[in-house]
Amino acid sequence: MKIRIKFSKGGxxxxxxxxxxxxxxxxxxxxxxxxIAYSTGFSPHQIMxxxxxxxxxxxxxxxxxxxxVHSTRSTEASLSALNAAMVEGFTVKDYRRLKDDSKTxxxxxxxxxxxxxxxxxYACPLSPEALREGLHAFYEVPAEIPVIKKTKKSEKTIxxxxxxxxxxxxxxxxxxxxxxxxxxxxxxxxxxxxPEFLMEHFYRFxxxxxxxxxxxxxxxxxxxxxxxxxxxxxxxxxxxxx
Amino acid sequence: MSKPALNDEILLTIDQPARYIGGExxxxxxxxxxxxxxxxxxxxDVYEIGMSHLGIQILYDMFNxxxxxxxxxVYSPWPDLHSVLKKQNIPLFALESQQPVRDFDFLGIxxxxxxxxxxxxQILDLSHIPLHAKERGEDxxxxxxxxxxxxxxxxxxxxxxxxxxxxxxxxxxxLFSLYKICREEGQKREEFLRQAAHIPGIYVPSMYEVAxxxxxxxxxxxxxxxxxxxxxxxxxxxEPDEAxxxxxxxxxxxxxxxxxxxxxxxxxxxxxxxxxxxxxxxRPTREKTAERLKEYAKEMLKSTGHEEISLSSLxxxxxxxxxxxxxxxxxxxxxxxxxxxxxSLRIDAFSLDVMGKVQDIKKSSLTFAPEAGSQRMxxxxxxxxxxxxxxxxxxxxxxxxxxxxxxxxxxxLPTETKEDxxxxxxxxxxxxxxxxxIPKDARNGKCQITISTSFFVPKPFTPLQWATMHTAEExxxxxxxxxxxxxxxxxxxxxxxxxxxxDVTVLEGVLARGDRRVSAVIERAYEKGAIFDAWSEYxxxxxxxxxxxxxxxxxxxxxxxxxxxxELFPWDFIDAGVTKxxxxxxxxxxxxxxxxxxxxxxxxxxxxxxxxxxxxxxxxD
Ligand code: SF4
Numbered sequence: 001m002k003i004r005i006k007f008s009k010g011g012x013x014x015x016x017x018x019x020x021x022x023x024x025x026x027x028x029x030x031x032x033x034x035x036i037a038y039s040t041g042f043s044p045h046q047i048m049x050x051x052x053x054x055x056x057x058x059x060x061x062x063x064x065x066x067x068x069v070h071s072t073r074s075t076e077a078s079l080s081a082l083n084a085a086m087v088e089g090f091t092v093k094d095y096r097r098l099k100d101d102s103k104t105x106x107x108x109x110x111x112x113x114x115x116x117x118x119x120x121x122y123a124c125p126l127s128p129e130a131l132r133e134g135l136h137a138f139y140e141v142p143a144e145i146p147v148i149k150k151t152k153k154s155e156k157t158i159x160x161x162x163x164x165x166x167x168x169x170x171x172x173x174x175x176x177x178x179x180x181x182x183x184x185x186x187x188x189x190x191x192x193x194x195p196e197f198l199m200e201h202f203y204r205f206x207x208x209x210x211x212x213x214x215x216x217x218x219x220x221x222x223x224x225x226x227x228x229x230x231x232x233x234x235x236x237x238x239x240x241x242x
Numbered sequence: 243m244s245k246p247a248l249n250d251e252i253l254l255t256i257d258q259p260a261r262y263i264g265g266e267x268x269x270x271x272x273x274x275x276x277x278x279x280x281x282x283x284x285x286x287d288v289y290e291i292g293m294s295h296l297g298i299q300i301l302y303d304m305f306n307x308x309x310x311x312x313x314x315x316v317y318s319p320w321p322d323l324h325s326v327l328k329k330q331n332i333p334l335f336a337l338e339s340q341q342p343v344r345d346f347d348f349l350g351i352x353x354x355x356x357x358x359x360x361x362x363x364q365i366l367d368l369s370h371i372p373l374h375a376k377e378r379g380e381d382x383x384x385x386x387x388x389x390x391x392x393x394x395x396x397x398x399x400x401x402x403x404x405x406x407x408x409x410x411x412x413x414x415x416x417l418f419s420l421y422k423i424c425r426e427e428g429q430k431r432e433e434f435l436r437q438a439a440h441i442p443g444i445y446v447p448s449m450y451e452v453a454x455x456x457x458x459x460x461x462x463x464x465x466x467x468x469x470x471x472x473x474x475x476x477x478x479x480x481e482p483d484e485a486x487x488x489x490x491x492x493x494x495x496x497x498x499x500x501x502x503x504x505x506x507x508x509x510x511x512x513x514x515x516x517x518x519x520x521x522x523x524x525r526p527t528r529e530k531t532a533e534r535l536k537e538y539a540k541e542m543l544k545s546t547g548h549e550e551i552s553l554s555s556l557x558x559x560x561x562x563x564x565x566x567x568x569x570x571x572x573x574x575x576x577x578x579x580x581x582x583x584x585x586s587l588r589i590d591a592f593s594l595d596v597m598g599k600v601q602d603i604k605k606s607s608l609t610f611a612p613e614a615g616s617q618r619m620x621x622x623x624x625x626x627x628x629x630x631x632x633x634x635x636x637x638x639x640x641x642x643x644x645x646x647x648x649x650x651x652x653x654x655l656p657t658e659t660k661e662d663x664x665x666x667x668x669x670x671x672x673x674x675x676x677x678x679x680i681p682k683d684a685r686n687g688k689c690q691i692t693i694s695t696s697f698f699v700p701k702p703f704t705p706l707q708w709a710t711m712h713t714a715e716e717x718x719x720x721x722x723x724x725x726x727x728x729x730x731x732x733x734x735x736x737x738x739x740x741x742x743x744x745d746v747t748v749l750e751g752v753l754a755r756g757d758r759r760v761s762a763v764i765e766r767a768y769e770k771g772a773i774f775d776a777w778s779e780y781x782x783x784x785x786x787x788x789x790x791x792x793x794x795x796x797x798x799x800x801x802x803x804x805x806x807x808x809e810l811f812p813w814d815f816i817d818a819g820v821t822k823x824x825x826x827x828x829x830x831x832x833x834x835x836x837x838x839x840x841x842x843x844x845x846x847x848x849x850x851x852x853x854x855x856x857x858x859x860x861x862x863d
Contacts, residue, residue, distance in 0.1 A: 011243045015259040020495045027547030042602045057254045088243045
């Protein structure tokens with residue numbers, strides 16, 4: 001039986017890397033008595049895969065991992081067992097059953113959305129209005145946004161317009177003006193676009209220099225699907241177990 | 243969640259930020275303002291090593307059971323963070339509250355090996371605590387040391403306010419109560435220390451005076467005040483079943499060296515190998531019952547979610563209920579996603595059978611630690627393993643499908659000759675011969691025999707504490723002799739030889755049997771940048787050599803000088819259970835190449851019987 005688990009990662013836990021997060025969840029499965037299936041062989045391991053690795057330093061409220069189990073309790077009971085096994089900073093938000101023939105989350109991820117806030121000690125260089133104007137000129141007006149992407153081996157030109165599905169300036173409530181950005185970007189093994197990479201180009205377009213650590217990146221959710229047919233949150237592919 | 247002491251820029255730039263943020267599973271959370279005593283527990287090495295140490299987990303759990311104490315953890319910042327803390331003048335902090343260590347009541351440092359001495363200074367330095375105890379004021383934490391190296395605390399005595407000699411479970415409650423009373427009564431640091439010296443097992447270096455003979459040897463070691471005891475007695479848990487044990491150990495996010503549940507079978511060892519400090523200072527051998535261990539195993543696997551459990555003790559094969567506990571683990575956990583990792587057991591039918599069940603024979607290797615190549619040399623060190631036993635064990639293992647063997651030896655043992663060195667290679671060759679006696683069609687290609695040698699360092703409270711050491715060049719020459727002998731063996735293609743660095747050995751020798759004058763060298767070496775000396779990539783011998791020269795401390799005095807049988811040693815004021823008379827007897831028996839039976843065969847009258855428990859009193863009621 002296939003299960004998809006949604007969790008959030010916040011606070012200091014953003015410093016826990018992807019591999020260590022995996023190890024953390026393997027141990028959590030045992031503590032929560034999840035009847036997880038193991039691979040065969042001399043040193044069996046749990047059948048578990050993560051949707052899209054989260055970089056160190058990024059927080060998230062929409063992370064996913066798929067597991068295979070022999071039997072399961074209800075969504076509600078499993079959630080409370082798993083949350084009893086969590087440390088502060090990790091919260092399990094959903095536990096749903098997938099169809100038996102579902103592909104792993106990893107293979108179907110197509111996009112993710114994020115908010116980017118200015119980290120403590122880093123000021124926003126422009127007013128929200130000016131940012132919106134800039135964003136309009138950078139993103140909405142042009143038909144394509146060609147940029148060069150360097151990898152270890154090669155350089156290629158990619159079109160940001162094709163990989164960026166939404167880009168907005170938002171403002172936090174409160175007395176002071178705290179602009180932040182909302183981004184929806186292509187994610188996955190094929191056309192992976194990092195929020196920082198996009199912001200670098202946006203800043204460059206504005207004639208500004210983007211300093212390291214300017215933004216605290218926060219992932220909101222991870223989706224499958226495409227622009228034409230619409231995106232579907234990975235969570236919505238599962239059904240609640242009663 | 244406590245806000246990290248380090249900002250995002252630092253944490254995202256250094257290696258392994260998870261070392262410094264705390265928040266691990268089973269971490270204890272308390273309000274620091276709501277407790278009377280804040281205790282920072284430190285293992286002066288990198289997080290991954292420190293988190294693997296069972297002793298800290300035990301004390302962390304035990305201290306935090308007290309409502310009035312909050313025990314937090316500190317490890318050595320890796321050199322990358324070290325420079326950041328120095329440059330930005332950020333005080334070292336404890337993981338739980340992320341608050342500066344210098345605001346704590348106690349800083350407890352466990353001293354597990356000599357090569358961490360500069361890391362102790364790093365901890366004090368980064369915490370902004372004066373390095374010398376005598377320079378500390380009323381607001382500085384009380385710095386207390388414990389662990390095996392404190393059986394000769396003298397080389398680091400200047401840096402500590404107190405030492406706790408023995409097993410931590412016994413006297414900390416008394417120390418904490420005294421601390422609270424002294425504070426309520428508004429007594430000064432000095433007064434607290436003076437009274438702490440009355441607690442059994444507590445050694446307060448500043449309360450003792452040391453005098454030397456003209457030749458540099460120790461003349462006297464005396465308390466400064468009449469009420470301060472002349473001897474400090476090691477404290478031990480007499481009934482290990484009743485000692486507190488952490489049912490919910492901490493589980494790090496990053497992979498620690500010990501990423502598993504550790505089940506401590508027993509303390510102490512019955513064998514009496516004459517080079518082994520642990521075998522002497524942890525006497526008498528005290529076992530836990532299998533029943534208790536079974537409970538712990540279940541509880542700890544459940545509370546941690548670890549996928550592996552391992553047995554821990556100095557000599558697990560001597561644990562009388564070994565079969566029962568091993569069978570229990572296999573029956574209950576094997577095949578359920580929990581690996582069972584066995585310590586190096588004596589190779590016999592039982593151990594081969596269980597290893598065959600829980601390990602992949604093709605990948606795993608057998609380990610033998612004959613420690614010396616010749617029978618004569620093994621008799622000197624009282625290592626009861628004979629060539630026949632090794633060959634028999636290896637033969638049985640080969641028949642069972644194993645083909646990899648690891649052999650551990652020491653070079654530089656007292657009375658060692660070239661024949662003894664060559665015997666190492668010959669023994670390895672004989673094992674290979676045994677393998678090739680198996681018919682070709684019944685064996686699986688070649689065997690691989692790995693020989694490793696380390697250089698022997700005499701340790702306090704061992705029968706070999708009188709032994710002289712050698713120069714680094716002489717050590718390397720010994721390794722060369724073994725290497726040549728390995729090359730000359732018939733089965734040399736199946737043998738591989740590794741040896742250790744010699745510089746570290748010499749230094750470890752000075753630190754192990756040093757006196758108070760050695761502290762100047764350690765401090766100078768630290769000032770020059772020595773840190774993480776236990777890590778070969780950071781060890782810089784030249785800094786130490788300069789430090790010796792600049793402080794006028796002669797290495798040879800500590801390593802090459804023969805010690806007279808009646809010499810007063812810097813550590814003689816400690817009563818470690820084993821008496822000096824016993825150690826002398828054993829040293830003389832060693833020189834006469836005679837063995838001493840183990841504690842279960844025949845009591846050697848070492849002195850540890852006075853504790854009233856363990857092997858000394860087995861089958862006696
Ligand atoms: S007193 Fe005897 S039995 Fe007890 S530890 Fe010493 S030698 Fe062994």
